[in-house]
Amino acid sequence: MSRPVTVYEPAALAQVRPIADLGRLRDHADLLLTLSQHRIKVRYKQSRLGLLWAVVQPLAMMLVFTLVFGFLRSAPSGETPFPLFAYTALIPWTMFSSGLTSAAGALTSHAALLTKAYFPREILPLTYVVASFADFVLASLLLALLMAWFGVAPTWSVLWTLPAIALLVGFLIGLSLFLSALQVRYRDVALAMPVLIQVWLFATPVVYPLETVRASLPPWLYALYVTNPMAGIVDTFRRGAVLHQGPDVQALGTAAVVTLLLAPAAYVYFKLTERTVADIV
Amino acid sequence: MSDIDVRLDDVWKQYRLGAGRRADAFWALRQIDLEVPRGTSVGVIGRNGAGKSTLFKLLAGITAPTRGRITIEGRLAALIEVGSGFHPELTGRENVFLSGAILGMRRREIAAKLDRIVAFAGVERFIDTPVKWYSSGMYVRLGFAIAAHLEPDVLLVDEVLAVGDAEFQVKCLERIRQMQAQGTTNLFISHDLSAVERLCDRAVLLEGGAIVESGPARDVVASYHRRLTVAPAGTDQPDRGPETGAVLTNLTVHETERPTALALRTGKAVTVAVRFAATRPLSNVEFELRYYSADGKTCLAAPRTGEHGERFDLQPPGGVIEFTCDSLPLKPGAYYLGAVMRDLSTAKVLAWWDGETRVFVESEVETNGELYIPHRWRLRSADAVDAVSVAPPASGGPRA
Numbered sequence: 118m119s120r121p122v123t124v125y126e127p128a129a130l131a132q133v134r135p136i137a138d139l140g141r142l143r144d145h146a147d148l149l150l151t152l153s154q155h156r157i158k159v160r161y162k163q164s165r166l167g168l169l170w171a172v173v174q175p176l177a178m179m180l181v182f183t184l185v186f187g188f189l190r191s192a193p194s195g196e197t198p199f200p201l202f203a204y205t206a207l208i209p210w211t212m213f214s215s216g217l218t219s220a221a222g223a224l225t226s227h228a229a230l231l232t233k234a235y236f237p238r239e240i241l242p243l244t245y246v247v248a249s250f251a252d253f254v255l256a257s258l259l260l261a262l263l264m265a266w267f268g269v270a271p272t273w274s275v276l277w278t279l280p281a282i283a284l285l286v287g288f289l290i291g292l293s294l295f296l297s298a299l300q301v302r303y304r305d306v307a308l309a310m311p312v313l314i315q316v317w318l319f320a321t322p323v324v325y326p327l328e329t330v331r332a333s334l335p336p337w338l339y340a341l342y343v344t345n346p347m348a349g350i351v352d353t354f355r356r357g358a359v360l361h362q363g364p365d366v367q368a369l370g371t372a373a374v375v376t377l378l379l380a381p382a383a384y385v386y387f388k389l390t391e392r393t394v395a396d397i398v
Numbered sequence: 399m400s401d402i403d404v405r406l407d408d409v410w411k412q413y414r415l416g417a418g419r420r421a422d423a424f425w426a427l428r429q430i431d432l433e434v435p436r437g438t439s440v441g442v443i444g445r446n447g448a449g450k451s452t453l454f455k456l457l458a459g460i461t462a463p464t465r466g467r468i469t470i471e472g473r474l475a476a477l478i479e480v481g482s483g484f485h486p487e488l489t490g491r492e493n494v495f496l497s498g499a500i501l502g503m504r505r506r507e508i509a510a511k512l513d514r515i516v517a518f519a520g521v522e523r524f525i526d527t528p529v530k531w532y533s534s535g536m537y538v539r540l541g542f543a544i545a546a547h548l549e550p551d552v553l554l555v556d557e558v559l560a561v562g563d564a565e566f567q568v569k570c571l572e573r574i575r576q577m578q579a580q581g582t583t584n585l586f587i588s589h590d591l592s593a594v595e596r597l598c599d600r601a602v603l604l605e606g607g608a609i610v611e612s613g614p615a616r617d618v619v620a621s622y623h624r625r626l627t628v629a630p631a632g633t634d635q636p637d638r639g640p641e642t643g644a645v646l647t648n649l650t651v652h653e654t655e656r657p658t659a660l661a662l663r664t665g666k667a668v669t670v671a672v673r674f675a676a677t678r679p680l681s682n683v684e685f686e687l688r689y690y691s692a693d694g695k696t697c698l699a700a701p702r703t704g705e706h707g708e709r710f711d712l713q714p715p716g717g718v719i720e721f722t723c724d725s726l727p728l729k730p731g732a733y734y735l736g737a738v739m740r741d742l743s744t745a746k747v748l749a750w751w752d753g754e755t756r757v758f759v760e761s762e763v764e765t766n767g768e769l770y771i772p773h774r775w776r777l778r779s780a781d782a783v784d785a786v787s788v789a790p791p792a793s794g795g796p797r798a
Contacts, residue, residue, distance in 0.1 A: 120472040120551055128462045148499035155496055159487045233478060234500050235459035392462035395455060396413060 128392030133385050142237045149240045153247035160248070171252035172259045174215065175207035182324050193325045197359060198267045205355045206323040208256040209285050213347060214314045216249030220293035221310055224301050228398045238391045239384070242293040250286065260358065269359055277357030277364055281350050284372050288346045291380035298383075298390040301398050320345055327352040327365055339367075346372035402471070403552050403583040404434040404457065409466035411452050411607075426452040428608045430466070434552075439584035441594035441615055443622055444604035453604070454556045454587045472551025472583070475501060477542075477574075486530035490521055490540060493529050497544045511547045518569065519543035539566055546573045552583045564731050564758040568661045571597070591619045592755050596660075620647060623751070642741075643680055644712070646751040648673040649737050654722065664761040664770045668726045672737045672751065675716035682743045683710045685719050688736040689728070698733070709742055725772030730761045 126132050142149075161167045182203045186192040194202035223241035224231065231238070264271065300306035320342075322330060327348060331339055343349055343365075349372030353364040411427040427449045434440045444450050455461045456468060458476045484493045494515055498508040508515075516525050519540040521532070529537060555574065574597060578584060588594050594601055594615055601618035603611040611618050653659055654667035662668055670687060684704040688697050701721065703709065710719075737751040761770075 123459070123470045123474065125456065125459060125462055125468040125470075127464055127466075145499070145502065147505045148502075151495050151499045151505065155485060155488055155492060158492075159485055162487050230500070232455070232460060234476065236500055236502065395461040 128389060130385075130389060132392075133388045135381065135384055135388065138237065138384075138388055142239065145237050145240060148236055149243055149247070152240060153244040153251075156244050156248045157251050168255060171255040175204060175211045175256055176259070178207050178211075179204040186324070193329060195326070197269070201263055201267050201269060201359055202326075202355070203324055204263060205260060205359050206321075206351045208253060208260060209281070209351050209354050210318065210321065210323050210347070211256065212249045212253040213285065213289055213350075214318070215252070216246050216289050217293055217296065218310050218314060219249070220245035220289075221296040221300055222307055223293070223297045224394060224398060225297075225304070225307070231398050232395045238394060239294060239387055242297040243290065246286065246289055246293055249289075253282075264359065271358065272361045274357045274361045274363060278354050280369070281353040281357065281364075284346065284369075284376055285350045285354075287380055288350065288372070288376040291376060291383040294387040295379070295383035298387045298394075301390060301394050317345070317347065321347040322352050327368060331365070340371070343368040343371045344375060346375045348372070401436050402433045402469075403436045404432070404471075404474075404585060405469045406430050406432040407467045407469075409456065409463045409468060411449075411456060411461075412464040413452075426607050427456070427463075428606075430609060432602060432609065432612075434583055434585060436471075436583055437581045438600065439578060439586065439598040441586040441588060441598035441601035441618075442604060443588065443591060443594055443601055443619065446589075448604040449607040450587045450604060451556070452607075454554065457554055457585065470552060473502075474552040474554060475545070475548040475550035476554040476556065477545045477548070478556055484529050484537065484541065487528055489528055490516070490525040490532070494525075494540070494544055497541060501545060501548060503548065515540075515543045515547050518546060518573075520566075535563065542566075542570065546570060550582065552585070553577055555584065555586045555588070564661065565760050567732065568758055568760060571660050590756055591622065592757075595619050642746075642748040643676055643678040644683075644716075644739055644749045645675045646672055646737055646739060646749045647675050647716075649735055649751045649755045651735060651755065651757050661758040661760045662726055662728075664728060664730060664759055664763075664765060665725050665772060668723050670721040670735065672719045672721070673716070674712070674719065674739060674749065676712045676714045678714060680712045680741070680748065682741060683712055683748065684708070684740050684742050685710075685721075686738040686740065687721050688738070690734040690736060692732040692734070698728075704742060725770075726759065727770050727772060728759045729765060729768065729770055730759050733757050733759065 161170060164170060166173070179200055183192075183200045186199055192199035192202075220242040223245055224238065227241055296306055330342060330348075334342060349365065349368035349370070353369050356362040356364060409427060409430040410425060412423050413426050415422045415424065430453070432440070442450055442453060454476070456463055457470070457474070459474075484497065488496065491512070494512060495505065495508055498515075499505070516522055519536070519542070521536050521540055524532065524536065529540075532540070553574070571593070574584070578597070584597070586594055586598055598615040600613065601615040602609045603618050603622050611621050649670070649672050651662065651668065651670045653662050654669045672685060672687070684702055686700055686702040686704075689699045690697055703719075733756070735751075735755040735757060738747055739749040740746065741748050
């Protein structure tokens with residue numbers, strides 16, 4: 118019977134083995150599953166509304182935006198009913214914002230656990246991504262109800278939501294890994310999160326269409342604007358789900374490139390920090 | 399594949415105290431070389447701050463060494479209490495799955511062992527209750543029971559006896575023995591010298607982050623005792639053994655009828671043996687035994703040979719003084735034992751054993767109160783009682 122051999126050496130960039138680490142992560146898949154499951158369970162245990170809380174945030178924001186734009190009589194949603202227009206963008210956005218906010222604190226909020234037992238640390242931020250994805254699925258069910266209510270039937274373009282969701286998950290994982298590791302050294306991250314999320318919301322085409330941005334910005338500035346992957350992701354999701362359109366290729370392509378660059382780099386940075394996280398957390 | 403399961407090559411670990419560039423650095427471990435052959439048990443002993451917990455963290459993979467290399471062959475598991483993985487809102491059952499997964503067990507494995515884990519912890523009735531309603535004892539026992547059901551190639555034990563009540567601690571010890579019998583390689587990192595002596599083949603002594611001694615467990619433990627220079631409370635600071643001519647070299651306790659049992663039982667006969675070495679003839683010597691509470695702070699009893707007028711004349715090279723008690727009056731729990739050797743003519747302490755022998759007491763019957771009083775009961779008929787005692791009260795009314 119061959120035994121696995123584990124070697125521990127000083128933390129150094131040269132010692133990070135992302136491929137082997139992914140293998141270890143697979144060995145601990147059950148932990149990721151159990152922890153995510155419990156994360157979801159705990160959140161709604163002993164609350165009256167239970168799972169409904171998953172949709173409260175995007176629904177509330179939709180109502181606020183609808184009231185504001187209704188008051189201004191200038192809803193920028195064209196022929197699509199504004200509540201549907203806003204809600205469709207708010208569900209990927211909420212997954213991103215609430216997932217990122219909780220995942221960024223994943224290491225610092227589990228200090229006691231980190232100093233007691235070893236397991237691949239990326240599991241902690243990942244569980245928050247999984248939990249926010251579960252909320253996303255629930256919120257999407259409500260989207261289907263809203264579409265029926267407003268008489269908007271999906272077309273084949275709805276398939277475009279799939280690459281948008283995949284990119285959303287990838288980008289959220291990458292940024293969560295980076296920020297959670299960064300927060301171990303700099304607690305400023307936690308303090309900066311609310312501001313970051315607020316600014317980011319308005320830098321993303323949630324309450325306005327991406328088309329308007331393309332029309333009003335010079336091409337170089339637009340190219341800069343879409344380096345925010347959430348622009349391509351949210352817009353593609355909305356176009357596919359309720360506007361019956363294909364994506365803005367430049368926006369979606371840029372989002373894909375940024376995500377593919379960020380996620381591996383963030384993982385390596387995370388694994389490097391992991392080696393000594395118990396000393397400083 | 400080699401026969402060495404755990405190998406540390408020139409391992410160093412540095413910590414930085416405080417934050418920022420000007421943080422003070424100190425070496426928690428220096429130049430640690432250690433090999434643990436397959437199927438053997440090695441104990442790591444030393445004072446607080448000697449580097450024991452740092453070594454534990456390095457071996458468990460919790461943190462990386464600053465220099466050097468650690469190689470572990472086989473699946474390593476740390477026997478720790480993982481209550482920190484518990485979520486208060488989740489039930490005991492849900493938490494077993496969570497904590498088990500944290501320790502690296504698969505769901506299927508946990509499901510298969512669930513009944514045994516729950517029985518080991520003794521929380522069968524409460525397994526579907528949220529753990530926030532658990533008593534602290536139940537909480538700790540359940541956390542520990544999960545770790546105790548890992549089946550690793552290499553077992554890392556950190557202060558195993560620091561949790562739970564005496565009965566549970568004995569259970570844990572037995573579980574460790576069982577794993578040893580199955581050929582598991584063991585590393586014990588512990589304050590508990592008597593456990594290290596009983597469970598380990600070899601031991602290393604850490605001081606200031608470095609290994610200062612290694613060898614057979616018994617020798618290293620004895621050497622650690624010699625290095626401790628703090629006298630038990632209430633005794634004069636004695637001179638070192640060679641100067642006074644005597645050293646207490648060991649103190650062992652066992653139940654008279656079951657010499658190999660891990661725990662003593664309330665109300666049963668107990669034998670304590672204090673081994674001493676004398677380098678010159680000593681006269682008019684008395685021995686004193688001390689029973690301390692689990693925290694080592696309260697002296698519960700201190701029987702002396704002098705109480706009975708017994709004083710001894712000792713000859714080199716030494717011997718054993720035996721204390722026996724027909725019925726142990728201690729309640730179930732953990733205790734420390736110490737011993738002192740005194741010269742009665744000068745009242746000077748010649749040697750001492752400083753309370754590092756830990757004993758566990760369990761009980762087959764429930765006893766109330768602080769102490770168990772050795773006793774017998776007898777029921778007598780009313781006639782007999784009247785005849786012997788209870789004469790009617792001296793005649794007449796209230797006293798003036």
